[in-house]
Amino acid sequence: MSLLYKHKIEELRQKLRQYEYEYYILNSPTISDVDYDMMMKDLEALEADFPEYYDSTSPTQRVGSDLTSGDRSVAHRFPMLSLSNTYTQGEVGEFYDRIEKEIGDDFCVVAEIKYDGVSISLIYEDGVLTRAVTRGDGIRGDDVTASVRAIRSIPLRLRGEGIPPLLEVRGEILLPWTEFNRINIEREQKGEPLFANPRNAVAGTIKQLSPRIVSERKPDAIFYYLLSDEEGILPHSHFARLEMMKQMGLKVSEHAKLCRSLKEVYEYIDKWEDGRRGLDVATDGIVLKVDDYRLHGQIGFTAKSPKWAIAFKYPAEAAHTRLLSVDFQVGRTGVITPVANLEGVHISGTMVRRASLHNADIIRELDLHIGDMVMVEKGGEIIPKITGVKHDERGAADLLVRVEMPTHCPACGATLVKDEGEAGTYCPNDVSCPPQIVGRIEHFASRKAMDINIGPETISELYERGLVRDVSELYNLTVADIMTLPLFKEKSASKLYDSIQGSKATPFAKVLFAIGIKYVGETVARDLAKKTKSLDHLRAMSEDELTAIDGIGPRIAKSLKDYFSDERHIALLDRLEHHGIQMSVPQNEKDEALGGDTLSGQIIVVSGVFSTIEREALKDLIMTHGGKVGSGVTSKTTLMVIGDNVGPSKLQKAEALGTKIMTEEEFFNTYNLK
Ligand code: IVH
DSSP, rough: OHHHHHHHHHHHHHHHHHHHHHISSSOOOOOOOOHHHHHHHHHHHHHHHHHOOTTTTTTGGGGGOOOSSOOOOESSSSOOOEEEESHHHHHHHHHHHHHHHHHHHOOOOOEEEOOOSSEEEEEEEETTEEEEEETTTTTEEEHHHHHHHTTTTTSSSSOOSSOOOOOEEEEEEEEOOHHHHHHHHHHHHHTTOOOSSHHHHHHHHHTTTTTHHHHHHHOOEEEEEEEEESGGGSEEEEEHHHHHHHTTTTOOTTTTEESSHHHHHHHHHHHHHHGGGGSSSOEEEEEEEEEEHHHHHOOOOSSSOOOOOOEEEESSEEEEEEEEEEEEEEOOBBBBEEEEEEEEEEEEETEEEEEESSSSHHHHHHHTTTTEEEEEESSSSOOOOOEHHHHHGOOOGGGGGGGOSSSSSSTOBBOOOOTOOOEEEEEEOOOOOHHHHHHHHHHHSTTTTTTOOOOOHHHHHHHHTTOOOGGOOOOGOOHHHHHTTTTTTTHHHHHHHHHHHHHOOOHHHHHHTTOOOOTTTTHHHHHHHHHHOBBHHHOOOOHHHHHHHHTTOOOHHHHHHHHHHHHHHHHOOOOOTTTOOOOOOOOOOHHHHHHHOTTOOOOEEEESSSSSSSSSHHHHHHHHTEEEEEEOOOOOOOOOEBTTTTTHHHHHHHHHOOEEEEEEEHHHHOOOOO
């Protein structure tokens, strides 16, 4: 019997690995996400029942426990060299000529894209991923295996037969632009400091050693180097090794090209100068490698880099200019963002006068002084950034003023705080720090929140004149009040008044987002509103109840509890409610969806695959009929609804506890649903 399950488990693992390979490496999925998730859940259930068949390379084992700190520095088996950089086609020509002089003209060069992420070395022993190490200083790096296992495009086990007993692969961990932008938008909504670029975001993500965060942020990886203790077992051709890596299930670039002449190399460089902008990951040049590994020994190495390879860097869209001053802006959640004021300079068609400095760590790294000549770059990101300082052009350094993060809030004077391990510096005075208040009103009024048609200047005016000191006071404004502002006439004042009054109809989910509770972005607000239906209910929930909601982790739960434990916040919410703002889902909407309270008081667990309804839809149906959905069978479970392939552990537990069990058909008939 148990062998049967062993077989089943192995079969599911094989299938899931195959689907992952098709999805991540071949870019051609053959199964829907829902089916994939379902199969994964089935495997999880079986593995929970048969722990004796544990396998660290099972597709279920990506997000394991967090690694705790300790000495994580480990030595590389082979030093991780860097590449010497070239910046002109002339230098590329010199590289080519040098190789030709050394070994004659019978050689090929592999041209590859140079990906701009975090380099990583993976060790596979007997085909199993055993270690992932960052570059570090090239000799020693940090062990980041726990994080790397959570990257879905990295195989935990290599595919195919005859895998050499020990392989080292090197590549780049990358965060696609789409993910980078998504994360930064979310961070902005939550008032968290933004990542400067995808590389920083990836580095920060990998270093944290939290597989959960890694899997949320969805980094990718591309591999470009394969080594072994016994080089003899590997193909001599680098190009063939790239193909071999792909066969083994590792993602390699689809854009590598075997070039047989310098002309072909130049064509490749030209093609990708613009072409790289169409890629979804950051790149900063191309890499050229002599294809035949047997020639490498002959060509040799310098202390830092191989002579058989070079990088060619495309000119960054950058310019030098002078740093005039630095402003420290206070955001709506109190985050302090340093912004550089620059002598105007043209970069790729636009005049740049301001650039982000992001946070205190970056300022310190740059050792920035007012008056410095700085390098400003406009990358794929929207905001230009300062990437370097021309230290040699600095006058007598002691005469210059060093840029430092303030210790006190530039707006309200409160002592700033910096959380250990976080890059951001915050002003803790959320109650009376003016830019925080104005920022919160702007957020409240914004399109995705209450959608009030009001600009930031008007909000600032209203605040400065003492007409609106918190979001609830918007609703006290009369047309006459608004007309006291410059630029407002009766018609425009009435329009604003109507827009404010009209916003009272905004649904509860948006109100919850508009209030601006830390970490409660749009999606979280929507989930919370859907599950709790009212502010009163939400307020009354414990942290445990909150974390039981899908998508709500301990950090959000704590932030909610902190928010609601502040009297001033409660008073504000009362005032808003008094003005007629929606603090719950309207009764008629509830009724419509509910169709009664048939399942009230029930705690129902659903398990398996259903034939007439999707599992998530079934859960929603239970909730809208007043029932609660439990994630696991406990003594409190009143009913279990089962479909096909039901998790055996849940079933056994339900039987042992004497829980009522129904098929989907029995369930629908008994409660007269749908
Ligand atoms: S080959 C000995 N290939 O660039 C050869 N490196 O400046 C080792 N990089 O540390 C590197 N894309 O992080 C190689 N296609 C590519 C690359 C690449 C990006 C990075 C890598 C390396 C750095 C060297």
